[in-house]
Structure formats: structure tokens, C-alpha cells
Amino acid sequence: MSEVGWVETALVAARPQAVAALLRYFRDLDTAEEAFQNAALRALKTWPQAGPPRDPAAWLIMVGRNAGIDQVRKTSRLTVLDDEKAVSDLGDAETAAAERLDDSQYRDDILRLLFVCCHPELPATQQIALALRIVCGLSVAQIAKAFLVGDSAMEQRITRAKARIAKAEIPFEAPGAVERAERVGAVASVIYLMFNEGYSAAAADAERRAPLSLEAIRLARLMLKLFPGEPELMGLAALLMLQHARIGARFDADGNAVLLENQERKKWNGELIAEGLALIDKSMRHRRPGPYQVQAAIAALHTRSASAAETDWAEIELLYRALERLQPSPVVTLNRAVAVWKVSGPEAALALIEPLDGPLAGYFYFHGMRGALLAALGRAGEARDAYSRAISLAGSAAEAAHIRGQLDALSETAKAS
């Protein structure tokens, strides 16, 4: 890392806590953000010479507060805060900050900041964009690139989101236990969505969208640090890590998706796997299962088997059953059908998914899976029909190409027999 590198890293690490405290103080997202920017600029000037402060977040909060107060004074005739709260000398700031900073508040501060960005009134894309901008500190240009839209479109999206937040009136007092749990749940689901935005990208976009997955993992780690005894947060972090660990093996040289069973396991990221497996094991000791833990447990079983052939499909089938109970959805049933196919054969799997033709009639993967099962049962004509429906629903050229490959294989089999 370069000489200035450590300053930037320290700023990134301290950002959520500092912006969160400034938000509590100023009760306005824009003011808090500007105050942090000002403090960060001062840090970039002074830290390289003075060395890192003992508590970078406390330093940034103090300096940011003062910068924000100056700003408020300039723009308003009202003196909103009394003089004694303004500390101008940077040397004093750190000592004062250490004394005044109430550590017990910071957990609810960060949760509030995250919850503001993940507010249920915002559409998912705005939630994710806002969290990336405010909490993670990505630039508008970086976020626009990850979402594959222009800078001005992203700028507008973030501005609109902020305007809605300003109207939403987030309570600033410490939340009660029920409210806290609701906030944790809302934030967790946005982190999960953020990850999937990056993870579900096609090969051509994977590199541009990767920051979404990485920032989601960072936020999952942050939440875990705030709530270290919450098994669903352990499950969420484990799930994201175990999925992301496979990123290097998911596409071949031509950018085609490589199915899990064909991936080169030595290309998986061993460090992320070690952390993810430790977290899922730890979460399961709590015996309070939830959807993230079950999904992570499934990912862990895939990761732990030495080869695709040794995968414990019976156990995976049981876990999908548990997931169906916790979070009933036809897509979960479709996933369970993959395990049923491996354990009990294609006929049982087909029987399981036939009733899904209603809810999943417009779902690419349903028809792809149905085609594969029919092909395995030797019902080539029906398989062809199912594959054709899948192609008509394909969301990308790569998806369509994959099904065309299946159709070709079907014709090859027909010729051979």
C-alpha cells in the first residue's frame, strides 16, 4: 500500500460510524454527508504528517461536527448550537472526542443510518444506490457504472431517494427491541439484494458489477460486528461469502456460465470459504434457524464436498424443505426439485414442479429445468417445447445460448438412437 493508502483505508473503515454519528447530530443526510467530506479532506491533509489519530472515527466526527456547524451558521441566521460545542483546534479535537463520544450509541447510530438508506418506502434500486453512496462512500460515477446507467441518471435517482427520506421522518431516539429487530431485518434484506445485483450479472458485466457484491459483504460484516450474537446475520454473511468465493470459477474463458457441478474447485477463494464456514457453524449452534442460515448451510454443503459427485444431495433436499417451511415460494420448490432429481430421479422431480406451471409460467429457469427433466425421461418432444418456452423468456444472450446448447444435445441424442 502507498504512503497515503493507509489514510484512505482508515477513512473507508471509519466512514459508517462517522456519518452515522453526524446524521444523529444534524438530522439531515446532506448536511451529515458534507460534514464528513469536509472532515475527510482535513484528514487527507493532516494525517500523513501527524500520523493516524488514536480513534479515527472520533476524530472525523469531531472535525465533521465543527465543519457542519460552520456550514449551518453560514446558511442560516439562526444560531442552532451554542459556542462551547464548537471546537476549532484539531489537536484538542481528538481528546475532546474521546471523552464525549458515547460508544453505546454507535450501534444504533449505524443501524439508523443503514435503515434510513434501506427505508421500506424506497424502491430496492434506490435503497441500494443510497446505501452505496452514503454508507460505503462510493462515488455517483462508481455506482452508475455498477448499475450500468449514466452518471446523471444515477445522480437523479439518489437525489430522489434523499428527498423521499427527508419526508419520511425517521425517529431519532434509540429504537425499542422490536423496532431494532425490524430495522435489522430490513437492512439485511437490502444487503442481500445488493449482493445479488452484483452476483447475478452476466460475465460481460461481472467486473463492473462486482463492487456491489463486495460492498454487500462489507456491510454484512459491519452488521455482524454490531450484532455479534445474531444467528441470521451470521447466516447472511456466511451465505454471501460462500457464494462470492466461487466468483473466479463461474465463467469460462468465453464468458459462458459454468454450472456449480462443473466448476474448478481450486479456483474457489479458500479464505472466504474458511470465514463463511466458521460463521455458518457458529450460527447453527444457536439453534434458531432462519432463511439466511438455511441458504448458507446449503452453500456450505456444496463447498464442503470434495467434488460435485460427492455432494450430499439428501441433506440439501432436507435443507430446501426447511427453507420451504420458513419462506414458502415456488422458486424454493424449484430449487428443491434439483436435489430431488439427484436423490430420487427425474420422475419425482418432475412431479414436484408440474404444479408450479401456474406461478412460474413466466420464469426462465422453470422451463429450463422442466426441459432438462423431460429430456432425462426421454420425452424429447415435450422437452423441446419446454426449452423453446425457456428461450423465449431468456433474460440474456448467455441464457438463451445455454438452452440452445441443451436443444442441440437433444437432437444429437435423437440422431444417435
Add this chain to the structure above:
Amino acid sequence: MLYAILCYDDEAKVSAWSEAEDAAVMEKLGAVQDRLVRQKRLGPVARLVPTTAAVTLRKQAEPIVLDGPFAETKEQLLGFYIVDCASMNDAVEVAKELAVANPGVGAYEIRAVKFYNGLGAPA
């Protein structure tokens, strides 16, 4: 004499590294390790997952397993080296090299090893 060099740093900061930064730090540390390997002085080197993924077993009549360590402190144990050194000063020199490879805040705690049983123990 074997010395343990225990690496303490703020895991929030370390996990804020980008993949590229992480790789760059590991490469520089690897260069220090390579020299120690060539001199046949390097024992196990370990990098630990964050404390959020750890559990703690408290010894008591019925030992209990807790989440954590719940880090009250700013710095956590993130990894360690076992190095064969002529003296404490020699071990300090090795730690200084590691600090050059991975600058910033944090600390290396240097402790002489009084019992060692494991892989790669020097005869």
C-alpha cells in the same frame, strides 16, 4: 529460540482493504517470509478469520461456548508467526521488517516460545 510474533490490528480496518490492497500487503509480507524460509527460520504462519466468526470456550465445571470474543478493544489478534531467532532483539528486527511491509497502526507482540509441539518444529 523460537519466538511468536502476534499480529494485532483493527480488523474493521483490515477488512476495509480492497482485494487489490489485501493482495499487495500479502505479497510484501510474503517477501519477508520467503527470506526467513530460505534461512530455515520460519515456523507456522497463520492469518485468522475475524473475531466475528470466532467462538470462545469458557473453562468452568460445565464449559460454555460463547460468541465472540466480543472485542472491547480497538485491536484484535489477526494472525501470528513462529520464527526461529537468536535473541529477542533479533525477533524485534523481524517484526520491524513486517511493519515496513504492512505499515499503519496496529502492533506486533513478541513472545518467546517456551513449549512448542507441532508441524515444522526445528529439531
